[in-house]
Amino acid sequence: MKQHFGELNRKEVFLYTIENENIRMAVTDYGATLVSFVHKYSDTDVVLGFDNLDGYLDQTSYIGASIGRTANRIEKGTFTLNGKTYHLPINNNGNCNHGGITGFDKVIWKAEEGNDFVSFTYTSKDGEEGYPGNLLVKVTYQLLDNGIEIKAEGTPDADTLFAYTNHSYFNLDGSGSALDHEVKIFSDHYALSDQNGLAVNEIVPVEGTPFDFVEFHTPRERIGKADLQLKYGNGYDHYYPMNGEGMRQFAVCKGKSLEMDVYSDQPGMHFYSANYLEGKTGKYNNIYDPRTALCFECAYMPNAINYDGVKQPLVKAGETSVQTICYMIKEK
Numbered sequence: 001m002k003q004h005f006g007e008l009n010r011k012e013v014f015l016y017t018i019e020n021e022n023i024r025m026a027v028t029d030y031g032a033t034l035v036s037f038v039h040k041y042s043d044t045d046v047v048l049g050f051d052n053l054d055g056y057l058d059q060t061s062y063i064g065a066s067i068g069r070t071a072n073r074i075e076k077g078t079f080t081l082n083g084k085t086y087h088l089p090i091n092n093n094g095n096c097n098h099g100g101i102t103g104f105d106k107v108i109w110k111a112e113e114g115n116d117f118v119s120f121t122y123t124s125k126d127g128e129e130g131y132p133g134n135l136l137v138k139v140t141y142q143l144l145d146n147g148i149e150i151k152a153e154g155t156p157d158a159d160t161l162f163a164y165t166n167h168s169y170f171n172l173d174g175s176g177s178a179l180d181h182e183v184k185i186f187s188d189h190y191a192l193s194d195q196n197g198l199a200v201n202e203i204v205p206v207e208g209t210p211f212d213f214v215e216f217h218t219p220r221e222r223i224g225k226a227d228l229q230l231k232y233g234n235g236y237d238h239y240y241p242m243n244g245e246g247m248r249q250f251a252v253c254k255g256k257s258l259e260m261d262v263y264s265d266q267p268g269m270h271f272y273s274a275n276y277l278e279g280k281t282g283k284y285n286n287i288y289d290p291r292t293a294l295c296f297e298c299a300y301m302p303n304a305i306n307y308d309g310v311k312q313p314l315v316k317a318g319e320t321s322v323q324t325i326c327y328m329i330k331e332k
Contacts, residue, residue: 002113005030006053011108013053016118020143023329025118030056031105032066032120032139034168036283037148039258039329046258046329048169048293049283059280062167063288065105066139066152067098069124069131070313071165072239072270072302073198079305081132081314082159088130093196095303098167100129104137105167116143126158133158133317147261147328155320163300163313164323165266169274169293172255172329176287178274178294179220182254185213185271187240191301193232199239201307211238216254219273219294235275235291239301241268241310247324251296254332263326264298267311271296298325 005015005028015035017026026036026049033056035049048063050056056063077088077096088096098105109120119140126134133156142149152164171178190211191199206212210222210230223235230236242250242264250269251262262269272295277288286292300313315321 008053008057008108013108014111016111016113018113018116018118018143020116020145022146023143023148025141025143025148027118027141028053028056029109029111029120031064031107032109032122033105034064034141034148034150034166037168037327037329042257042331044172044174044258045283046170046172046260048171048286048288051283055280055282059278061169061274061277062098062105064168065166066120067165067167068104068137068152068154068162069099069129069135070161070163070305071098071297071299072163073097075198075303075306077130079161081161081305084132086130086132095196095198102129109139117141131160133160135160135162137162139164144326144328146330147326150325152323153320154315156315156317158317160315161305161313162315162321163304165270165297165299166325167295167297168327169277169288169295170253170260171293172253172258172260174284174286176289177291179223179291180218181294182216182218183213183271183294184216184252185240185269186249186251187242187268188214189241191239191241193229193238195232197233197237199302201310203241211236213271216252219291223273233275236271236273237275239268239270241301242266247326250298253294253296257332259330259332261328261330262296262298263328265324266298267300269296269298270302
């Protein structure tokens with residue numbers, strides 16, 4: 001079902017709603033954004049979002065959005081590719097974050113709706129936000145029996161960067177806090193961050209730290225600890241590298257009655273406890289205060305292009321990079 005969602009620069013924005021026996025999903029062509037993800041048996045909408053376009057225009061937290069060309073931070077907005085140095089906009093404590101000033105989250109995409117999917121396409125022009133090459137991007141939200149698959153495909157006409165993520169904020173209870181959700185992360189290492197929130201190229205064991213989610217813990221248990229990394233992030237805002245290749249499980253999150261499994265083929269996952277939500281009023285008149293939700297941003301390591309020894313988000317001219325994330329919901 002396609003319906004009016006708002007208007008931007010005299011162009012109409014639409015909301016697309018599709019469902020199967022278990023899941024109802026709504027997405028908008030503004031930012032190729034996930035607006036609603038409902039588990040129908042419990043009648044629970046597990047993602048934060050807004051009732052119309054105005055809500056998305058009045059927030060800076062990337063709620064539900066497709067992120068690119070490069071997710072997370074690039075140090076000082078600078079990288080070198082094929083011997084040429086490129087400069088991106090600075091929009092986060094001296095660094096470039098989530099693609100730049102006008103990333104994928106702030107443009108209107110072309111939509112195609114099917115019985116069990118909605119696809120969005122967008123051409124990021126050569127030089128847009130400082131990136132080289134024209135990049136054709138396709139993001140497909142596919143309904144699964146008990147969840148959603150999000151597949152991002154990027155094809156450039158020149159060597160460039162492409163590191164997609166989806167920035168949905170999850171609350172499995174529809175409650176005012178997600179700090180009591182139980183979280184398990186399938187990684188025993190995490191990346192340290194500096195005081196500006198940039199992941200540095202230092203991967204350390206989680207053992208003995210507040211970042212150990214090898215077994216289930218709630219964020220509330222340790223988010224208030226006197227730990228320098230928690231201070232830098234104002235809570236959890238850190239990258240976990242994942243072993244292996246291909247689709248594999250990254251995390252489990254348990255609410256009071258629902259459980260979500262996170263799968264991806266990405267190199268790792270950024271775990272964020274929504275520390276900087278702005279108190280906006282969202283769907284169902286819920287107030288989105290800090291730590292209302294949790295983010296599981298499957299992605300390349302932040303600033304990977306500038307680090308040795310980590311997988312880099314490079315895609316060659318004429319080739320297609322495919323990056324996939326799955327969020328699966330079930331009753332506990």
